[in-house]
Amino acid sequence: MKCVDLLVTGIGRLVTPPGNVPRCGQEMKEIREITDAAVAISQGRIALVGPKQEVHDLLASIEITETIDVCGRMVTPGLVDPHTHLVHGGSREHELALKRSGVPYLDILAQGGGILSSMTSTRAATEQELYDKARRSLNEMLMNGVTTVEAKSGYGLTLEDELKQLRVAKRLNDTHPLDVVSTFMGAHAVPPEYKGHTEAFVDLIINEILPKVAEEGLAEFCDVFCEHGVFSVEQSRRILLAGKRHGLVPKIHADEIEPLGGAGLAGELGAISAEHLLAATDEGLAALAKHGVVPVLLPGTSFNLGLAKHARARDMIDKYELPVALSTDYNPGSCPTESIQLIMMLASLNLKMTPEEILTACTINAAAALGRGHDIGTIEVGKRADLTIFDSPNLAYLPYHFGVNHTFGVIKNGSVIAWNRTIVTSNKEGALQ
Numbered sequence: 001m002k003c004v005d006l007l008v009t010g011i012g013r014l015v016t017p018p019g020n021v022p023r024c025g026q027e028m029k030e031i032r033e034i035t036d037a038a039v040a041i042s043q044g045r046i047a048l049v050g051p052k053q054e055v056h057d058l059l060a061s062i063e064i065t066e067t068i069d070v071c072g073r074m075v076t077p078g079l080v081d082p083h084t085h086l087v088h089g090g091s092r093e094h095e096l097a098l099k100r101s102g103v104p105y106l107d108i109l110a111q112g113g114g115i116l117s118s119m120t121s122t123r124a125a126t127e128q129e130l131y132d133k134a135r136r137s138l139n140e141m142l143m144n145g146v147t148t149v150e151a152k153s154g155y156g157l158t159l160e161d162e163l164k165q166l167r168v169a170k171r172l173n174d175t176h177p178l179d180v181v182s183t184f185m186g187a188h189a190v191p192p193e194y195k196g197h198t199e200a201f202v203d204l205i206i207n208e209i210l211p212k213v214a215e216e217g218l219a220e221f222c223d224v225f226c227e228h229g230v231f232s233v234e235q236s237r238r239i240l241l242a243g244k245r246h247g248l249v250p251k252i253h254a255d256e257i258e259p260l261g262g263a264g265l266a267g268e269l270g271a272i273s274a275e276h277l278l279a280a281t282d283e284g285l286a287a288l289a290k291h292g293v294v295p296v297l298l299p300g301t302s303f304n305l306g307l308a309k310h311a312r313a314r315d316m317i318d319k320y321e322l323p324v325a326l327s328t329d330y331n332p333g334s335c336p337t338e339s340i341q342l343i344m345m346l347a348s349l350n351l352k353m354t355p356e357e358i359l360t361a362c363t364i365n366a367a368a369a370l371g372r373g374h375d376i377g378t379i380e381v382g383k384r385a386d387l388t389i390f391d392s393p394n395l396a397y398l399p400y401h402f403g404v405n406h407t408f409g410v411i412k413n414g415s416v417i418a419w420n421r422t423i424v425t426s427n428k429e430g431a432l433q
Ligand SMILES: N=CN[C@@H](CCC(=O)O)C(=O)O
Pocket: 085, 114, 115, 118, 225, 253, 256, 301, 329, 331, 332, 333, 334, 335
């Protein structure tokens, strides 16, 4: 190492899971903690991490361009939000009364509302409008401590409108300091023009939309809403296999409301992740474990839909030794929040996860759900220098003290992008100003 671009020192508590691969079962509790720590960053990557005095000694004869003192604050790996519907037009507060009066989520969709209401707003929006709105949400996520975000399409449901959403996600990735990872989810709902003709819509996705998405390199993953009244297991299988042929890695919205068999399908296809899983059977969970699928749990969704039922996180961790990940599921209907810190609190309250498991689920396991465990998700030498600085005395304080934002600052690719609770750069190539 010739030169250190940024030395982050005065870290009261540095907490990180270890490794490049998903942490399974009891491993999720194993967090490395260094008190009075420092991190040296070179060319956007972590060059040294350890007790402050050791790091300072090792740097004795090395040029340091910039040093920042975080004054005893806690530092974690930059958080990863691996399941969002970031790019969409409009919002759905007009459905709030309906929801609160007890009309089920799938009934609202069957009546032409829900996802289809957002489809109408998304189709009506220009690319620039979608970009501006999603950018504001990305800024919220950044200020919550997130450094990498997944974004799904699925509110366009025509060739042009799906491409429009995915192009917006690509432009956000190119221009916003956070990394945005794209997933094609044309099979999110059956649009009105195909009502009663789901097979024909599946054919459209497979024969026309998917090839174009792949040709333009607009997505890494392919996702399907595998649910009663939306896409069956067989239809989901056809779409995800077609996606695989185009090089898109499968993800599945599986067994959210009914135990349809989505988790089993995720195992069968070797999906990288299976999402929601509130209604997953033991057989389904065993299939995830057998095939190394990451369960992505979304406790904000069950909370916001007022469900008494929660994903079986304890069974997943203790019995099936799965590598649980957590995410906001940010979307305009079932979970309109960008706050990963709220999700941490709900994971503690409703999923009975420990603070250590929650950190693992929001870092290395979430990174693994995006195929990025080798690059992000831990604070270790060689990893991308994505760090979140919290005004928090310890890890348990994050899910404990809820309803406020604990983020003090964020470092992305070795550049300070937020400091003193304020975004300091809004470009991809940022630095402390
Ligand atoms: N369940 C399906 N899709 C989204 C919700 C989308 C919406 O309601 O707009 C989810 O993951 O919760």
